[in-house]
Amino acid sequence: MNGSEGTIMVLVATRKGAWFFHSDTARRTWRVEGPQLLGQIVSHAVLDPRDGRTLLAAARTGHLGPTLFRSTDLGRHWSEAVQPPAFARAPQGTAGRTVDHTFWLTPAPAGEPGCWYAGTSPQGLFRSTDGGVHWTPFSCLNDDPQYIRWMGTVQDGTPDGPKLHSIIIDPRDPAHLYIGMSGGGVHESRDAGRSFAPLLNGLEVVEGFDRADPSFHDPHCIRMCPSAPDRLYQQNHCGVYRLDRPGDEWVRIGRNMPAEVGDIGFPLVVHPRDAERAWIFPMDGTDVWPRTSPGGRPAVYGTRDGGASWQRLDRGLPPQQAWWTVKRQSMCADGLDPLGLYFGTTSGELWTSADEGEHWQCIARHLPEILAVETGHPSAAAT
Template identity: 30%
Template sequence: MSDRFYVGTRKGLFTVERNSNGWEIAKVDFLGEPATMFLQDPRDGWLYTTLTLGHFGAKLHRSGDGGKTWEECGVPTIPEGAEVPMMVFDDTGMPMSPAPQKAASLSEIWSLEAGGVDEPEVLWAGTIPAALYRSTDRGSTWELDESLFNVEARMKWFGGGKDDAGLHTICVDPRDSRHVTIAISAGGVWETHDAGESWTNIGEGLRQDYVPPDLAYAKDTQDAHRLAFSAADPNVMWVQHHNGVFHSTNGGQNFREIKDVPPAVFGFAVCAHPHDPRTAWFVPGVKDECRVPVDGKLVVTRTSDGGETFDVLRDGLPQEHCYDLVFRHGLDVDSTGERLVMGSSTGGLWVSENAGDSWTCVSNTLPQIYCVRFER
């Protein structure tokens, strides 16, 4: 059970610990800077924080002593002369094909994950614009996954909430480190079985309602807001999609849409139970064009039966005039599946110690929260 978690915010990285008084903020690093992504490597305890500096670009800092000291290390770079597509529509409302292009440049490191237990010091990073990078030296240097960067479909990808498409989810299969599944907003779900040498666009059954009907099931532009797999059974995957909730039992090859999710199927975050593949949590909002909790009441939804039914969990969460939104990386579950942490776009931070049945507010005055992660 984890007694510590980290919160990446618009104004710094907060360390929160459980003591005799409950959960309290123990430390703030990088005060004033946008700490947009965080990783605690469970293999060696090293900490990594990405800073997305408004003026001076994306930076990566690491700590080998539990956050006592930090050093700046390398960042991914987009290849010289690379271009990304621009989303431009023709007179009929269809995206122009081929899409006009513009010069690419790294704007953000949007996801950061440790490699497998058999490949110490290996890290994966996903970026905006959408690209995948691998480091074999704890982030000192980064190598672009050229195979993914060169897939033809990349010129169809477009931004979801950001100007350019972004790679926000990296799932390293605990059974086989060379098997990696990623998700892109908006560029679909992809997997490799050879550590990134080749990629396959998976995700049959994902449906998008923000394109003309003929493109609804096109796999290469799906906006899976977040993808999560159960460590107990990595074949079980959950997607909180732009317009729905989806469930897979074959490693993301096929998804079924779950339409009856109270109070709404819209949201960004999803977490899967580490020991029970039937259990997952979501944080719903009204819908795409009204990104607030339904009726101003913040809730978490939980399924414990593989998506057949959902509990709406609200004990301890604000139930009146609440407009907190929980983004993709704003929800995490610890290694036991009992403790959850949730951070919002307006600085609300809540913890549950009973799998979401009830919640305790740690703070509602933090800066905008980008990511929360338990120590593992």
């Protein structure tokens, strides 16, 4: 764990700016800073775990359009990226693609300081090697005709537009990457992005569509287990899945959820030290897709056995009439022991648990719609 182990920082990205919450490792009281970047749609804000002081925020502004902001002093000062993610210019006379917003940010492993990856809407993969100042297209898929067909169009129905997300770098091999595309499926590269291959076996699609066609697959969130990098969990438009490599068959572990709740949702969190443990936040995924807590009774569900069984974790959460949900980037863990869990809601509430989901408390209300929640450990020098 880089940074000061005595402090924890929760970064909350919203539709109207960002807020930062600070505490010690007891996590009993919280100090709030913000708003930062007020009025801007902040899709994702991440503290660099390699130095504990650099922040990147993906934003969409009224006057600047899609861009990224960078701070090297924990948000006291911000500067805009000199070269934000942008697709290559299309040949004259042909239609090109334009970045609507950057959706996902992933820092590279510790051995590549200053290297970041970004996923955009519409689907594109970009990289920076200078700490987020300059971004360039990364890999073949941005301009590959087959991949562009699988990506679909802006009119395909994904809320806030189609997007590339869940950029995962294998900590054992930086040339080994996974990505998710909504829509477009799950894809893997073993050659540093020079090529990608679909990883779809076992995944279901909406009834009536061809599951062999990646364009009909809609992964919501993919996570690699830090303690066992050969295990992946996935929250999908069609359930919750687990994959154990070197196999290539996803298993729908969400079938073990209570039938009245189902296994449809957006976020997924894995335990950093125990690959058997994971948490999800189900939503109402019935035919009309209300995208609210089932029955207005929100709850986190956790597994201790790799998805063979699930436990409802709702102590402290509203018992009824709470019609919000949690977006795919809006649930995370802090790495401490016991593990702290956090989620932000579409109604602007930030909930925390300092005991791995057994008890919950709300530490912020009336924020704008929360789009992403991340944690980090600021360095002592930065604070």
